[in-house]
Amino acid sequence: MRPFACPNCRRLNHFEVRVCPSCKATLGYDPNTDAFRFLADGATVWRDGGGDVADMVVCYNNNAYRICNWLVGSHEATKLCRACRHNRTIPDLTEPTVPQRWARIESAKRRMIHTLLKLGLPLENRTEAAGLGVQGLAFDFLYDAAAEKAGTPRIVTGHDSGLITLNLIEADDAQRERIRNAMGEPYRTLLGHFRHEVGHHYWSRLVEPDPEEREACRAVFGDERIDYQQSLHTHYSDAPTRVWTDAYVSYYATAHPWEDFAETFAHYLHIVDVLATVGGFDLSLDAPTNGAAHLEVDVNFDPYTAETRALADAMAPLSFAMNAVNRAMGQPDLYPFHLSDAIVAKLDYVRKLVDKGRVRTQIHQVHVEAA
Numbered sequence: 001m002r003p004f005a006c007p008n009c010r011r012l013n014h015f016e017v018r019v020c021p022s023c024k025a026t027l028g029y030d031p032n033t034d035a036f037r038f039l040a041d042g043a044t045v046w047r048d049g050g051g052d053v054a055d056m057v058v059c060y061n062n063n064a065y066r067i068c069n070w071l072v073g074s075h076e077a078t079k080l081c082r083a084c085r086h087n088r089t090i091p092d093l094t095e096p097t098v099p100q101r102w103a104r105i106e107s108a109k110r111r112m113i114h115t116l117l118k119l120g121l122p123l124e125n126r127t128e129a130a131g132l133g134v135q136g137l138a139f140d141f142l143y144d145a146a147a148e149k150a151g152t153p154r155i156v157t158g159h160d161s162g163l164i165t166l167n168l169i170e171a172d173d174a175q176r177e178r179i180r181n182a183m184g185e186p187y188r189t190l191l192g193h194f195r196h197e198v199g200h201h202y203w204s205r206l207v208e209p210d211p212e213e214r215e216a217c218r219a220v221f222g223d224e225r226i227d228y229q230q231s232l233h234t235h236y237s238d239a240p241t242r243v244w245t246d247a248y249v250s251y252y253a254t255a256h257p258w259e260d261f262a263e264t265f266a267h268y269l270h271i272v273d274v275l276a277t278v279g280g281f282d283l284s285l286d287a288p289t290n291g292a293a294h295l296e297v298d299v300n301f302d303p304y305t306a307e308t309r310a311l312a313d314a315m316a317p318l319s320f321a322m323n324a325v326n327r328a329m330g331q332p333d334l335y336p337f338h339l340s341d342a343i344v345a346k347l348d349y350v351r352k353l354v355d356k357g358r359v360r361t362q363i364h365q366v367h368v369e370a371a
């Protein structure tokens with residue numbers, strides 16, 4: 001995502017900001033305008049930089065638990081923001097490590113929801129969805145301390161009919177890294193989990209109800225009617241039958257067409273968000289290539305609506321450069337993946353699906369000027 005300026009002093013801040021480090025104004029994110037609003041000088045009304053006031057209040061999860069920095073319209077029936085109203089179960093906060101883990105989870109979730117809002121995808125919680133007769137999106141955030149201590153986590157992170165369950169074990173860096181190594185994955189993050197699981201939700205929300213779309217999806221990812229449990233069983237067995245070719249974004253994507261779709265959906269969100277960030281900072285690349293020619297890459301387009309080819313053409317060289325920057329700091333690669341033509345074709349299916357599924361005009365793009 002692009003950087004966000006403090007509406008009071010114009011300092012650029014991260015999306016998680018609650019108090020501007022420069023002017024000390026209290027900040028809150030307004031998902032209706034995709035910009036921050038502020039409270040300063042004892043004011044109780046949220047304002048933007050232009051002096052416009054908004055009839056908004058802080059999200060209940062900000063007031064009660066201090067884990068959210070979004071605002072919600074004071075007239076809305078719920079006192080939970082656009083991101084928090086999808087929570088069905090929150091973890092037992094009396095467990096000592098839980099509040100911090102939950103905060104990390106919420107922060108990753110808000111980034112994922114931000115991209116969904118920017119893409120204009122349908123986004124209903126279960127209450128809103130019931131009225132429309134569609135599948136809503138809900139989250140269960142669960143923690144089983146005893147099982148974690150015994151090394152036998154029984155809560156499985158996954159998706160079922162719009163319900164995403166996330167085991168809080170994933171918010172513990174050491175545990176997540178251990179699982180990443182055991183699974184042989186190049187990348188495992190909370191944000192990645194959200195983007196993958198919400199991919200399953202959008203398969204059920206946008207593909208499943210439409211016979212033609214199901215056929216189109218099958219033509220790209222394979223027939224999802226093959227036995228899912230059996231496929232996963234084979235995938236995790238000592239003799240997996242599928243090989244990771246460059247037609248799949250990850251080894252896990254080979255397990256079943258549903259997983260291939262969810263993994264590809266996650267990568268679409270990864271790429272769009274990385275390019276929106278690069279574009280938001282006006283970063284560009286001008287690197288010598290094999291010959292004398294220079295390769296110039298600019299994100300001078302809107303990644304949320306751009307053609308897949310434009311996304312891939314920018315992402316490949318930019319991610320190579322950003323991987324080099326990360327390696328300069330001894331960090332893992334930012335994007336440890338190769339975008340083959342076969343993967344770009346799958347991403348293109350996802351992009352067209354998103355385009356078709358778009359129900360809202362994108363949230364208002366506010367131009368940021370650095371101070």
Ligand SMILES: [Zn+2]
Pocket residue numbers: 006007008009010011020021022023024025
């Ligand atoms: Zn400020």
Ligand SMILES: [Zn+2]
Pocket residue numbers: 059060061062068069070080081082083084085
């Ligand atoms: Zn919230």
Ligand SMILES: [Zn+2]
Pocket residue numbers: 196197200258259262
């Ligand atoms: Zn999955």
